[in-house]
Amino acid sequence: MRLLIVLCLFISGHTLAQNDILAKDYFKKGEFEKALHEYKKLYKQSPSNPNYINPLIKTYQELEQYNAAETLLIELLERIKYPPFLVELGYNYQIQNQLEKANQQYNKAISSLDDNVNYAFAMARNFQNHSLLNETITVYEKAMALNPKLDFTLQLAQIYGEQGNIEKMFTSYIDFAQLNKNNLSSIKRAINDFISEDSLNENNTIFRKILIRKLQQEPNVLWNDLLSWLFIQQKDYKKAFIQEKAIFNRQPESLLRIQELASIASKENENDISKEIWEYIIDTSQNKDTTLNAYFNLLQLETNIALPEHYKTIEATYNELFKKFGLFSQTFKLQIAYAHFLAFYKNETAKATSFLEKTIELPLTKLQLAEVKLELGDILVLQEKFNQALIYYTQIQRNVKNSTISQKARFKVAKASYYKGDFKWAESQLKILKASTSQLMANDALDLKLLITDNKYEDSLQTALKLYAKADLLTFQNKTDSAITILNTILKNHKTEPIIAQALLKQAQLFESKSQFEKAKTNYEAIIENYRDGILADDAYFALANIYQKQLNQPKKAKALYEQIIFNHADSIYFVEARKKYRALRGDAIN
Structure with missing residues (x-):
């Protein structure tokens, strides 16, 4: 008997589910008569189920059967006594333009909260579903006044945003963050939709003024945190640094936030402020690892922007650090950086190799040893001693299998083979790397594989591809001018080959690295004009837009180029960033 009851319940539940799917499908297709027939059956079988009640009401309204x-x-109101249905009854009058009757029901619904405030959320949701935002706000505010334990601050913030009441929205989000610090990341994401990179944007100004007012009234690191975050969105890292120092002065446990700010500024090529922040960390830190990391990043920054006449000072700094902190495993990252500086900037490869061979003798972990060998391999590639470099790269793959650095070593094997013209072996390694757990590594491997595959059959001697590989090697060797010259040879002598677009892009990037933006612009324009249907078109649009925006101060032209990516290259890796920049240039108040 029990089994029979269970079986009947199962069959009944299954039938309801099937009818529900059918009813939804009819409603979605606009076949409201059929939908009504199904929803009536569902309601009859389950007369208290809101999943059937609400769609049944909507279906009646779609068919203009308002009396029904x-x-x-x-x-329902007599049987279930559920006040949120008063909102639905009021809306049923509203769509018939019986506004007095509608308002009577809305007021009745809101008044019912005096008897039972627990209906507030459902009632507010019904109001909001019908875009009755003022009534939604009234419900939430009244509920919180009746029961201070209820907190609808977040919901109110969202409603204020829908209304365009930006100041109230920001204030509500900030108030919610103050009481719910664990949700700060979510709050920032919500606020981010209403601000832009433009510090003069009206919303940015409102948000900043609210926070400064809060800071003046009641010092709290939360206000500093949000101000710092705002300044970072605006790429005003100097002002963000002031806020981060204020936070650290009140909570001096860790410099991690300030380190992260320095890294962000470095990535954005804001070298002056990045240098200032790293120097502050060096002066402030009581932790040796933090200090060494700051020195490492500071020297990387200084090396990247240094002229040859500054190299002597940089080398002296390295030697002073080794004298102060010693040559041991804790400074191995600095040792690798120093060897790289000697080889790639001062062209003292023998000195660099000799230095790293001493580093290998230190008690290093397997991963640390792999990093040293990776640099030794790179120095050998710099000298075009490819076979010797491959020995180091292969050792890394064997000794630290399935690690990120092992995948990096395999990519360098492929790259070294590519440099010396062994495209077949390079392809075999790149094929394996396409499935790399590192997305960046997989993308780099795919890009190089496509370059080889797309160009190796065009010319049996593979002349253009070999020249391009040579230009790539010269770039790796920091011989930018020579690389540009080689690429010119390709552009001049191989005009009909598919590698031309790649050569134009590579050369444009090299021009940019030398701040020759007009030359870079010419190349990007040539790609857009002649290869707009190719896979590099979006690269050219995005890079050219950045030049117009950041270097040539022509925002209208930049906006038009970002627009090309949005409408014609929706699958581009630049799509999201292009849309963000386009909207900022268009002056959208809300993203």
Whole structure:
């Protein structure tokens, strides 16, 4: 008997589910008569189920059977006594333009909260579903006044945003963050939709003024945190640094936030402020690892922007650090950086190799040893001693299998083979790397594989591809001018080959690295004009837009180029960033 009951319940539940799917499908297709037939059956079988009640009401309204909807709602209110249905009854009058009757029901619904405030959320949701935002706000505010334990601050913030009441929205989000610090990341994401990179944007100004006012009234690191975050969005890292120092002065446990700010500024090529922040960390830190990391990043920054006449000072700094902190495993990253500086900037490869061979003798972990060998391999590639470099790269793959650095070593094997013209072996290694766990590594491997595959059959001697590989090697060797010259040879002598677009892009990037933006612009324009249907078009649009925006101060032209990516290259890796920049240039108040 029990089994029979269970079986009947199962069959009944299954039938309801099937009918529900059918009813939804009819409603979605606009076949409201059929949908009504199904929803009536569902309602009859389960007369208290809101999943059937609400769609049944909507279906009546779509068919303009307002009297039937009214009768149903009145019956429900008498039977279930559920005040949120008063909102639905009021809306049923509103869509018939019976506004007085509608408002009577809305007021009745809101008044019912005096008897039971627990209906507030459902009632507010019904108001919001019908875009009755003022009534939604009234419900939330009244509920919180009746029961201070209820907190609808977040919901109110969202409603204020929908209304365009930006100041109230920001204030509500900030108030919610103050009481719910664990949700700060979510709050920042919500606020981010209403601000832009433009510090003069009206919303940015409102948000900043609210926070400064809060800071003046009641010092709290939360206000500093949000101000710092705002300044970072605006790429005003100097002002963000002031806020981060204020936070650290009140909570001096860790410099991690300030380190992260320095890294962000470095990535954005804001070298002056990045240098200032790293120097502050060096002066402030009581932790040796933090200090060494700051020195490492500071020297990387200084090396990247240094002229040859500054190299002597940089080398002296390295030697002073080794004298102060010693040559041991804790400074191995600095040792690798120093060897790289000697080889790639001062062209003292023998000195660099000799130095790293001493580093290998230190008690290093397997991963640390792999990093040293990776640099030794790179120095050998710099000298075009490819076979010797491959020995180091292969050792890394064997000794630290399935690690990120092992995948990096395999990519360098492929790159070294590519440099010396062994495209077949390079391809075999790149094929393996396409499935790399590191997305960046997989993308780099795919890009190089496509370059080889797309160009190796065009010319049996592979002349253009070999020249391009040579230009790539010269770039790796910091011989930018020579690389540009080689690429010119390709552009001049191989005009009909598919590698031309790649050569134009590579050369444009090299021009940019030398701040020759007009030359870079010419190349990007040539790609857009002649290869707009190729896979590099979006690269050219995005890079050219950045030049117009950041270097040539022509925002209208930049906006038009970002627009090309948005409408014609929706699958581009630049799509999201292009859309963000386009909207900022268009002056959108809300993203």
